[in-house]
Amino acid sequence: MPTSVTTPREKRGLKNWQFILLFVAAIAVILVAFHLLSGGLFLQWSNVTGILARTAYPSFIAWGFCFLFACGYTDMSIGGVVVLGSFASCILGNWFGLPGVILGGLAVGMLLIFINFLIFTYSGIPSWIAGISLAMIYEAIAFLLKISNGTKALVSTSLAMEYRLLGQLPWCLLLLLVGLVVVFFLYNRTTVGLNIRALGGNKDVAEKLGINVKKTLLYVGLISGVLIGFACFLQQSYAGQTTVKTGLTSINIIFQPLAIYLLAQIIQKRINIVICVPICAFILYSIFNFLTMVGVPSGTLQEFFLGAFIIAFGIIGSRRVKGVVK
Amino acid sequence: MSGEVILEIKGLNKHFGPTYANKNVDLKLRRGEVRGLIGENGSGKSTLLSQIAGLYRPDSGEMLVKGEPYAPHSPIDANRHGISMVMQELGVVGNLPAGVNVFLGRTGQFAKGGVVDLNALNKAAAAQFAKWDLPMPPLNQLTDGMMIETRKMIELARALSIDPDILLLDEVTQSLSLNNRDKLYALIRRFKEMDRAVVVITHDIEEMIRITDTITVLRDGEVVGEVRSAETTLDEIRMMMVGRQVSGEYYRADMTPTYSDEVVLRVKDLSVPHELEDISFEVHAGEILGFCGLSDAGIHSIGKAVYGLSKPSKGTVHMVPTDTDIHSAPQALANFMGYVPKDRDNEALMIHANIRDNSVLPSVEELKGKAGLLAPRKLSRMAEGIRERFSVKTTGVGQTMNALSGGNKQKVNLGRWLAKDLKLLILDCPTRGVDVGVKANIYALMKEAKKDNIATILISDELTEVLGMADRLLVMKDGRITKEIRRDEDFTEQSVIGEMI
């Protein structure tokens, strides 16, 4: 029998299950605190379900980030993609019903993310700046579709009530759960997922071990495309309509998923990041929900809190980083 | 050893830019043979191994495996021909579990309906560790945070998992502790018994003689000799490695330490977590103080720590002439210190910038005129001065650094410090990867600096170099100084190696 080596890991006071227990307890305490501070409004059933319904589509975007960031790409055009995908979901939805809703979002989401990926991979332009350029283009396209010649709308962005089913409870939660299971297996239990993570962890090693980098990258494009596609039609189904954004304000759409991802990244050593994402989404939207309840105006001070969260999570996440950070 | 030839290399050439890494290399490896490859840094041994393993493709020449033409286009292709390698610096993927790392790139073989069966994978990984009697790491844990030794074992298991006929080991022993080294030796013996072949690279010549059957010596990319391990000696191999230029005007001829009594640098009780422990020494004006030790002894940390680039947990670095404690690199720079780090292209130079920008970088503060003006003419004049004084071969100081050969790069790297008014110069492997001519040049410059009363700290992996140049020598082991030897004492390799191990 082989002797086993002890691997001296960094001394951590807590065992995994203790951490999880503590984590859950902390969330519970925060939620109860919110409940009390909001005068008993927060934990009302309708409020909690409202928060849950809101977590679905940002979670899918954040999962997309898990794959994107794994290979070092930051795609800033996702907001623009979601707007266009939501349009498609809406148009096809109003024509063909539920299948149209799903197909429209998926098709446009996948197509555009895939185009982005080809540009990131083959142009050599750093992804964030290429993504910003693409965001500008997508925003402009959306604007052209929505308002042609100043007044007449080419596209109705309002999805008929009966087709908004997927964005409402319990369906959106069901989709979230299915997504969770599928993404979990994809990320942890498939060759593609393992190869993607290897690529993100150490590109040199991955390449030398015979992992086809270009092919793996295309898979990342495909997978994140599908995830963003889901986010597209879920967004449209949840909100029922899509606001056109110009002047790069479409980037705002990904701020919240970004915050979710950064938070999830911090605790991923304890809990698998795929599972972290919806939990963190729930925490984040609980906070926003609470802020709204206690009268913090949205669009102004809530944005400030979001920015502050991202920076704080960023600082905590980079604590142990050594070496060059740009 | 009388077995059939399993790998034959004929007339192999490989160059990177203007420098040859391998030149007309011929080699025959037989079944049941353990072959050692040895040579100084930059002699091309790792490059040779990498070509066999399919990491690089040769420029010309051919290879035959079991009599068949062999031209691997990737490590995977090499695996298919029964060849696998444990690389010196490769490592494992930190964000994946140990078990997955063993089969990374081949996880598809455990997939059922698209889902990788992690249990089956871990079982297969465990079987590899058991089969070759290697210590097994926790297979489900991410390799991030595991010890280097453990990670090396994972790499070894990975190389063995293809059941290779030829195993290539590049500097594997240096990261292993004694008991695991023994396991590796046993594994090599088993390969021999199974009538397979092993190629080993190690810096430890004695170890190499002990574990190999034959040794091939490389110098400047060429094979300079092949000896039977049973019939050779340390000195013979060392002679072959360094070549004829070992003695004479190359190094110092005198055997007496010559330096003034004036202390320039006083290091006291310096400790850097995981790197150095209780380091105390003094360097005098006009002295060359050598540091040597095995690869993990911490000699390279000395340079960084003295130049203020580490975060010491205790102790002081005191610059005597200016009466200042050094806490940061900018402070070191301002207090007449210079530092030539080991990794020239990544730590010392801006290789995409031109010679002028590189030359003036350490002297910016001195070149500053009124209102902080850095007059372009002044900068150019300084760069031109360095170019002429150190005879850098270039078309002009506007040329980008990466167009120069390694030796000329090093001339700029060293010259820009010597052009300053220095009190202390730290050299970490200053002759790494440069040819013999430039080496002689650098030694001459060191002698000149000594004459100018500059104190020099010489850190080197090459023992001959330290013995050839230093007035005093400090031997290090496990982050501590274990022995001081003066030039007029027992200043021989045998005595130093005895202290190092």
Place this chain on the structure above:
Amino acid sequence: MKKGFDLKKLRLSDLVPFIAFVVLLVFFAVATGGKMFSSYSLQKLIEQSILTIIAASGVLFVVAQGSIDLTVGVNVALSGVVGLHVAQVTGIGWLMIPVSLAVGLLMGLLNGVIVAKCHVPSFTLSIAMLIGVRGIVNYIQTIVGVEYVPASMTFITASGVRIAAFFVLLLVMIYIFEFTRVGRYSRAIGENETTARFVGIPVDKMKILVFALSGLMAGFGSVFSIAAVGGTTQTMGSFLEMQVAMAIFFGGVLVTGGSSAKFYKVILGSLSITIIVYGLSLMGMSESHISQSVEGILLLLILFITILTNRQKKLKTEHKEEA
């Protein structure tokens, strides 16, 4: 910086910004039927590029180090809104300038400290600041509303004063970037941060310094912006960070910074961007969405060309590093 002007030594990558500039100029001159070169248009062009160049001259330092500062837009808004409000509340008109500069500087300083000391990537920080600070600005504006330049300060709205101040500021920034150690060290950090550290350059200090400088220039930018419009607006500074980033990269500065960062590139790039925006509006495509997509496509294109013309020499190096 050049020792004599040798045509052979000019690299293609250095020529790209010139070529792009000339091509754009000719294109819009033809497309607008010469309207582009009327004295009115030229004056407009210069005025419109002032704000971009001012802000970009600070961001250039950050980009030279290989980082990015996308906070100048919100910084202009914040420092402008706060500065003008303080001037209004206190009744002391001239206070708007020092207060704006101080707010800009402080925000830059904060950015620098977070990037240098907390190791947060500058891009993540920028994005967070972009949303967080815009939230604060919007909040302030919901309370104080739009404000106008106090009567005692209306002289700054005269274009002569603004242009004169602009040139003085520009010369100072050129001097700092091209002829002092701040610029030299910044380019060194962009070339190779490890090298800079190992030589003994105070890398962290330089990082904080250039972010602070960038913030200060945003403070100046806010004064110019207010002077041009006559007061604060709801959309003050919005999109400016992109305009600035585009100007810098359009001019041929590599995203990785280093030696490729040159001041003339920023001026050329800023003018090019302004020509595009203004030219499109002269052609009757003033609606932001069209010019936005054109800018997006052009940005992608120019980045691609810049990288392509630089790629050859980089590839050569990588091979040698292996040896």
